Amino acid sequence: MQRTGSVGEVFLAFLRLGVTSFGGPVAHLGYFRDDLVVRRRWMDDRAYADLVALCQFLPGPASSQVGFAIGLQRAGLGGALAAFAAFTLPSAVLLVAFAAGAAALGGPVGGGVLGGLKIVAVAIVAHAVWGMARTLTPDARRAGIAVVALALALLLPAAPGQLGALAVGVVAGLVLLRDGDSPPENELPPFGVPRAVAVGCLLVFVLGLVVLPLLTVATGSGAVALADAFFRSGALVFGGGHVVLPLLQSGVVQTGWVSPETFLTGYAAAQAVPGPLFTFAAFLGAVSDVGPGGFAGAGIALAAIFLPGFLVLLGVLPFWDAVRRRPRVRAAMGGANAAVVGILGAALYSPVFTTAITGPGPLVLAAIGFVLLTAFKAPAWAVVLVGAAGGVVVSFT
Known part of the structure; x- marks a missing residue:
């Protein structure tokens, strides 16, 4: 090709x-x-x-x-x-x-940089969840699949929870999304x-x-x-x-x-x-x-x-x-895609958010990163630099 x-x-x-x-x-x-x-x-x-x-x-x-x-x-x-x-x-x-x-890396500055990098990951993952949710969960059925997948990914251990969430997404897609998307054309070129x-x-x-x-x-x-x-x-x-x-x-x-x-x-x-x-x-x-x-x-x-x-x-x-071009496979993939949103949402909470956001300062820094990505369209590498510098500031406050 x-x-x-x-x-x-x-x-x-x-x-x-x-x-x-x-x-x-x-x-x-x-x-x-x-x-x-x-x-x-x-x-x-x-x-x-x-x-x-x-x-x-x-x-x-x-x-x-x-x-x-x-x-x-x-x-x-x-x-x-x-x-x-x-x-x-x-x-x-x-x-x-x-x-x-x-x-x-050691000392307060090094620790602050590492903490800032963890905090900026919250903004990156939140941005990904937000963007993918708007595309992949446009209706109540797919949004519901995403919520169930989020719950499974949070309540079950890591690997079983993720695989279980994807399996539920596939089954739900087969049942609920039979009249869903039209066949893909050039969305994913042959490899x-x-x-x-x-x-x-x-x-x-x-x-x-x-x-x-x-x-x-x-x-x-x-x-x-x-x-x-x-x-x-x-x-x-x-x-x-x-x-x-x-x-x-x-x-x-x-x-x-x-x-x-x-x-x-x-x-x-x-x-x-x-x-x-x-x-x-x-x-x-x-x-x-x-x-x-x-x-x-x-x-x-x-x-x-x-x-x-x-x-x-x-x-x-x-x-x-x-x-993947077959109708039932498209329905299954639609459910799996919605489940991916839920899995990403679960990961946003744990371990990303729970590990990085330990107080008001980290929460503010994560919000700054999210706004830079969404409102200012800043590139991810620039947000990483802001997060690293912000982490040093937070560590001294």
Whole structure:
């Protein structure tokens, strides 16, 4: 298919996102929407929400999968790899540097900056929820689905709550939205993944889960064991973000590869850098007692934890693009899209709002960020700078 952009364009767009996207996967989706949907108009809101809903259903880091798919649609496989590299490497490099002994932010100023970045994430996510709600919940039925999804996402544990909310959205869409949207035309262009390649990616995904443990036993290689542990972590987590932490802890702490103290120190550092939380794997690979350690260990862990999610995404994209045009599938996706709004609303409350808004000062700073985004149309990176500076001011008040 004819691509509409270049690899360089995709790389630069995601590099900016990679150095400014603080706040975790939900906030990342807000940054993506603000820059790629609203400002650059690479796709529309409904197509973006369809992609977000699909990636929420798949194992792996949801926000990175969304970025990978947008890069793929924009500039082919080179664009997908450019989006992944540009969005991931800034935080990965910072965490490897931290693992090598670089000083972390400290003191009242550093703490204020980190607090401000958490606060500005509230504004980013609120802006995303507001914008997507106007597009994806235009009537009472879809608004009702969003409210039910919000309740499920808040009342049930993270992964079951999100998956349950999406499942309820799909069922409700099939029942309530049969006479809904007209067939999509060019909302989401084909991704250009041949079906043979898609099937091959799914086979590689399954083989990775089966063969890597066998190779670990057969070879006794620390590098293979490291790849196996991180591949399994990436393959078995849904939604990404903080949900992967128990799997990582099981893979590297309970096995004695990384001490609990080092694990928690690295996790704290991962909160202080932009980009996907999955780059925490780079820190763990660098400090692990198993495998080569250093840059080589970081590279193995980083590639292994992201690979399964991208393989599954490539495996389902061509089939999903075909079936989504069927009336019942459109109804199901309409319900899922409404549920995505509810899930984002739940995440806006917890952990984003409850973690960041600890008093009147943080609430005022979050409101300033929201007004800058909505009324003044300020770019997200500028709001991040305002939030960081405002966080320092709030910390001294």
